[in-house]
Amino acid sequence: MDGRELRRDAAAPVDADNAPLMQLRGISKHFGGVTALDRIELKLFPSEIVAIVGDNGAGKSTLIKAISGNQPPDSGTFLFNGKLVEIRTPQDASRVGIETVYQDLALCDNLDTVQNLFLGNEKITSLRSGRRLNHALMESTAREALRDIGVATIRSLRSPVGRLSGGQRQGIAICRCILRDPRVVLLDEPTAALGVEQRQGVVRLIKRLKSESRSVIVISHDLHDVVLEVADRIVVLRLGRKVAEFQRTGINASDLVAAITGVQHFARGDVRSDTSANRMARE
């Protein structure tokens, strides 16, 4: 699908050569008196990796939950391919083409790899063969998909995933999401529980998603190995507000840390500090 052919929205950016695949407008969420998200604006272009960074409580997870349909926002709209969509449940998100890899991975430890990969999305044999679960087809598809994304170290696809390593489990969670062929993949802290080597594997997977022309939104605390390594654009949240947005090229970790913490830092040319909210938050 070529973004150019779509009718441009009035508010679409003039600086992009493509129309955004997904656009969030004025997303707000309150918990009691606490404003978790304050009029968040976010665009995601085809084949783009956007990293969302911020300190604890900045609203990153709330934003992901809003996009994934797990916790619908109080106000704001989603545009997908320029069309208004309603995302109230994970199934709504899935229908639109958004899949989420949760921080807790959402795996059933007692089920095996194949069962987890197809959970809620099982393949069924023909009516003539009794519409049973098609174990053989699911296993061969799973094997191929896992090999494809380079997660081939799982000893047995038929033993419970509870016995696998953190990296393997992360790989399964990502593979499950790819099997549904999404346009947008949301990754919530994909490397939080992983060792150095396994982190590299996840970074490779994220790049791979981009090369398959999927868009990715990744939340991460891991500025060096993940954010600065893979992101095309970096969005900084602080106390529920978007306070800065960077192109990855030309910035470094200390720029990011400054934006995350709000501590004054010598501004580089590519910091977009043109919104009033941004300026206010940066004092």
Add this chain to the structure above:
Amino acid sequence: MSAEQVSGLSPSGRAPLVSRAAALLAGDWRYVPIATAIVLIWAFFALQNPAYLTPRNLSNLCLQSVVTGLLALGLVPVLLVGQIDMSVAAMSAVAATITGQLLLVERVSVWLAIAAGVLFGGCVGFLQARWITWTGTPAFLVTFGVSLALAALQLHLLPVTGQINLYGTDIVVLAGAYLPAGLSWALVIFAVLAFAAFRLSAFVESRDAGLEASVRSVVLPTFLVMVGLAVVVGALNMHNGVPIALLLFVVPIIVLVYIGSHTKFGLYLYATGGNPSAVARAGIDVDRIRIAAFVICGMFAAFGGIVGASRLLGVSAQSSGMGTLLLEAITAAVVGGTSLFGGRGSPWSALFGALAITSISNGIDLLGLGTEVKLATQGLVLVLATSVDSVANKFANDAR
């Protein structure tokens, strides 16, 4: 679907011995411990009293295990989704009373009376589960409360004599009739052929999907099933034959095993017990799965009670209601390998577990030991089985 390896081993090479053993015990060797336990129990009692291992006593033992087994079988789906139903024993008593009263007072046909009892079990299961999923009250408490209410209902339904005599009614065929030898052998042949055909189609599907598959996965299990069935049916035919009641227990097990491993619903039962929030996020209605589990449980509890009434030729407040039946059913499911923590187990566990604990109580009766020995043993077996389950669960959680 054996444990084939994806290209390349994990960097660490072979897994340590303990976790390999755990993997085997969770997989193909799942029933080795309980089968060993049954053999040991039989050997022990046979040494004490030669009458124990006679076809007559084994036939009796099978019949005794059916009621406990049916209740345990109903508990399996509920345990799989990580819940528990404490009302099964009271449910079985009320259903038996309803069926008995319909037979004797309303003079309805035996099948209608049985259907009404089973339907009642399903309805109560549904209402309990709807309440549990709606309010979030722990199932343990809701079902325990319901169990008391059901006991009260049974007292209300029973005639003033406090018992129903079913002697001479059609319902006694459930537990009192046996298959003719010829028919039982025909069934064995049919079962073996059906099993072989099923394994063969799985083999062909695997091969066609480009998976590693060997004919051994068809031949060896078929051979084992054939030998096992031949031994059991041969032994039972040396006495009265295969009890109808045993079929009424084993056929539902096979149906539930099929549902558990070849349907979405079965898979979701296991998944719900493993990680309900993951199941919900996968777009599956977790509450519906849980409610269905309780409905199945209620129906099997009711059916078990009716078979029990048929065996005892009557219903009374003591026969199936209170007493140790509830704990025996839970023990049977857990002894057979269905976890109290959800997500692990199989309908076969009801058969093996019920056989194991009935073998013990039958042996104690045969040796003429008192009720105190029986109660103490049952209690210890319950504690032991649940402890093993807890330790296994802890081990499974630590393994990651």
